[in-house]
Amino acid sequence: xxxxxxxxxxxxxxxxxxxxxxxxxxxxxxxxxxxxxxxxxxxxxxxxxxxxxxxxxxxxxxxxxxxxxxxxxxxxxxxxxxxxxxxxxxxxxxxxxxxxxxxxxxxxxxxxxxxxxxxxxxxxxxxxxxxxxxxxxxxxxxxxxxxxxxxxxxxxxxxxxxxxxxxxxxxxxxxxxxxxxxxxxxxxxxxxxxxxxxxxxxxxxxxxxxxxxxxxxxxxxxxxxxxxxxxxxxxxxxxxxxxxxxxxxxxxxxxxxxxxxxxxxxxxxxxxxxxxxxxxxxxxxxxxxxxxxxxxxxxxxxxxxxxxxxxxxxxxxxxxxxxxxxxxxxxxxxxxxxxxxxxxxxxxxxxxxxxxxxxxxxxxxxxxxxxxxxxxxxxxxxxxxxxxxxxxxxxxxxxxxxxxxxx
Ligand SMILES: Cc1ncc(COP(=O)(O)O)c(C=O)c1O
Numbered sequence: 313x314x315x316x317x318x319x320x321x322x323x324x325x326x327x328x329x330x331x332x333x334x335x336x337x338x339x340x341x342x343x344x345x346x347x348x349x350x351x352x353x354x355x356x357x358x359x360x361x362x363x364x365x366x367x368x369x370x371x372x373x374x375x376x377x378x379x380x381x382x383x384x385x386x387x388x389x390x391x392x393x394x395x396x397x398x399x400x401x402x403x404x405x406x407x408x409x410x411x412x413x414x415x416x417x418x419x420x421x422x423x424x425x426x427x428x429x430x431x432x433x434x435x436x437x438x439x440x441x442x443x444x445x446x447x448x449x450x451x452x453x454x455x456x457x458x459x460x461x462x463x464x465x466x467x468x469x470x471x472x473x474x475x476x477x478x479x480x481x482x483x484x485x486x487x488x489x490x491x492x493x494x495x496x497x498x499x500x501x502x503x504x505x506x507x508x509x510x511x512x513x514x515x516x517x518x519x520x521x522x523x524x525x526x527x528x529x530x531x532x533x534x535x536x537x538x539x540x541x542x543x544x545x546x547x548x549x550x551x552x553x554x555x556x557x558x559x560x561x562x563x564x565x566x567x568x569x570x571x572x573x574x575x576x577x578x579x580x581x582x583x584x585x586x587x588x589x590x591x592x593x594x595x596x597x598x599x600x601x602x603x604x605x606x607x608x609x610x611x612x613x614x615x616x617x618x619x620x621x622x623x624x625x626x627x628x629x630x631x632x633x634x635x636x637x638x639x640x641x642x643x644x645x646x647x648x649x650x651x652x653x654x655x656x657x658x659x660x661x662x663x664x665x666x667x668x669x670x671x672x673x674x675x676x677x678x679x680x681x682x683x684x685x686x687x688x689x690x691x692x693x694x695x696x697x698x699x700x701x702x703x704x705x706x707x708x709x710x711x712x713x714x715x716x717x718x719x
Contacts, residue, residue, distance in 0.1 A: 313554035314561065316638045316684045319598070326642055326682065328601060330712030333642050337680050340707065340716075342605045343622035347375075347687050347717075349710030351599035352383055359551070359591060362568035365575050366587045369413060371549075372398040374592025374688040375600070377706050379717040381405035384595065390433075392590040396423045403430060413546065413588070415462070415507065417481045424449050434458045434544065436507045438483050440492050443501060450500035457500065460507040460546055461534070463489060467526055469511035470519045471550065476510045483508075486530070490537050503540050506531050509548030509590060515562050520550065521570035528574055532581060544586040551594035555685045556636045562594075593688035600687025602627045602704070603642070604666075606679040607658065616653045618675045623657010623664040626704040627686060628694040630666045639667045642680040647673035655681065659699055691718075 320326045326333040329348035336346055359368050369390040372381060376398060381391070382405045390411030391402040402412055412432040414423070419435070419442070427435055428450055437443045437459050450457040462483035465476045475482055484492055493503070508527045514520055527547045535542040554561045575582065604620040604627075611617070624631045639655055641647075653675060655667035666683060675681075696703045706718035 313557055313559050313638070313685075315557070316640060320601075320684075321645065324646055326640070326645065329709035331709040331714045333601070333603070333680075333682065336707065336709075336714060337603065337642065340705065342603050342680070343626040343702070343704040344707060345600050345602050345686060345691055345704055346707040346709055346714075347377075347380060347596070348599045349383055349708055352380065352596055352687075353387060355595045355598065356384055356387055356389060358564065359589070359594065362564040363571050363589060366547075366571065366589050367411065369411070369546075369588055369590045370595060371590050371592030372402055373692060375596045375690070376401050376692055377717055378405055379708055379715070380596060381407070390588070392592075396420075396426050399423075399426060399430065399432070409433070413460070413507075415509070415590075419445075421445070421449060425453070428453050428455055428457055434460045434504065434546075435501075436460045436462045436546070437501075438462050438481070440496055443493070443496060443498060443503075447498045447501045455500060456502055458504045458543065459501045460505050460544060461489060461493065461503060462507045462509070463530060463534075465508055465510065465526065465530065467510050467523060469514060469523070469550065470516045471511035471514045471552070473512035474510065475512075476508065489534065493538055503538065504543035505540070505545050505585070506534060507546035507548065507588075509546075509550070511550045513552040513593070514550040515552040515554065515560065517563050517566040520562075520567045523547065523550070524567070524570055524574060528578065532578075542581075542585045544588060546588040546590065549590040549592075549594070551591050553593050553597040553685065553688070555597070557638055595688075597685050597688035600685070600690055602683040602686035602690055604657070604681045604683070606641075606675050606677050606681060608677060609675050616651055618653045618655045618670075618672070618681070620655065620657055620666075620681055622701065622704065623659050623666050624661075625657060625659055625664075625695050625698045625701050627666055627683060627690050629686070629689050630683075631663055632693065633689075636668065637666070637686060638684040639670045639672070640682045640684070641672050641675060642682045644673045644679060650674040658701065659695075
C-alpha cells in the first residue's frame with residue numbers, strides 16, 4: 313500500500329484534496345467520512361485509460377452518496393445498480409439510462425418494473441425463473457428488454473470474496489446454462505450477452521487477465537450454442553485495493569495489455585459488441601477517511617483498549633471483512649508509536665473493534681482517530697441504527713473546497 317503519509321501528510325498535518333483535516337475537525341463533529349473528489353476522478357481515469365474500448369460502470373453499492381455518484385456520472389461513467397433506490401440515485405445523479413445495468417439475485421416485481429420503465433440498458437438474470445419474470449413484466453409494459461445471462465463459471469478466483477467456482481446464488485451454473493436457457497419461450501426479453509462477476513478485491517493481475525480471456529471465450533461459445541447475437545459482454549471487475557499497510561497495489565498494466573491483445577485478435581467477432589466492466593472500490597476506496605474520536609482508554613489483562621465515539625455502527629467494514637485499515641491519531645502525527653492498541657467502538661458487542669494491534673502514540677480522550685481507505689463500503693455497509701447513535705455525516709473535499717454531502 314502506498315503509505316498514508318505519502319498520500320495525505322503535508323508537514324505537521326494531514327490534508328485531503330487541499331483541505332486540512334485539522335480544520336475539518338474543528339468545524340465538524342465526529343463520526344464522519346471525508347472523501348477526495350480529485351482522487352475519485354483520478355482512479356476512474358486510471359481504469360478508463362487502462363481499458364480503452366470498454367465502458368466502466370460504477371457500482372453504486374460501494375458508495376451511494378448522490379454527490380459521489382454525480383462526480384462519476386459527469387465523467388461519463390455508467391452505473392451498476394442492485395436495488396430500486398440505487399436506480400433512482402443513479403438516474404437522479406445523471407447517468408444515462410442506456411448506461412445502467414441492474415444486477416441482483418432477488419429482484420422484486422417493483423424493482424424490475426422501475427428498471428423497465430426507466431429504459432435501462434440491461435437486466436442481468438440469474439436463472440430461468442428470473443428470465444421468465446422479466447419477460448412477463450416486459451410483456452405487461454409492451455416492451456422488449458435486453459437481458460444478460462449471469463454465469464457462475466468454473467473459474468477459481470484468487471480472492472476470499474470469490475463468487476464463482478462453487479455453488480452460488482448468483483447466475484446460471486456454467487455447465488447447465490445452455491440446457492436451462494435453450495427452449496425457453498421468451499417474447500419480451502432479448503438475451504444479448506453474458507455477465508460474469510467472479511470476485512471482489514482481486515489483487516492478482518494474472519487472475520484478472522485470465523478472467524477477461526475466459527469470459528470472452530465463454531461469451532463467444534454461448535452465443536454460438538444459443539444462437540444469440542452478441543450485443544454485450546460484461547466482464548464484471550474485481551479490481552482490488554491495497555487496504556492494508558503491507559499489501560501490494562494491483563498492477564493494471566498486464567491486465568490492460570491482455571485486454572488490448574484480446575480486442576485486436578477478436579476485432580471481427582466483437583464488432584458491435586459492447587464491452588463492460590464494473591467497479592466500485594477501486595474507484596472510491598482510497599479517496600475516503602473515516603473520522604472518530606477517542607472517548608476512553610483502558611488496560612485490561614495486558615491489552616490496551618481505545619474506545620471511540622463510533623465503531624461498527626458507522627464503519628463496520630473492518631469488523632465484517634476482517635480488514636486492517638490504516639489508523640492514525642490525527643492530532644498527534646509527529647509523535648512516535650508508544651505501543652499496540654485495540655481500537656474499538658461504543659457498541660455492546662465484543663466484535664465492535666475497527667482496529668487490532670494498531671501502533672499509535674499513547675491515545676488520550678479527545679484525540680482524533682482517522683481510519684484510511686474507507687471510501688468504499690464504509691457508510692453503505694454499516695449498522696447505522698444499531699444502539700440509536702448518530703449517523704455519520706459525509707463531506708467532500710475537492711481542490712481546496714469542502715462541502716457537506718450528507719448531514
Ligand atoms: C455484481 C457486482 N458488481 C460489482 C461489484 C463491485 O465490486 P467492487 O466494489 O469490488 O468493485 C460487486 C460487489 O459486490 C458485485 O457484486
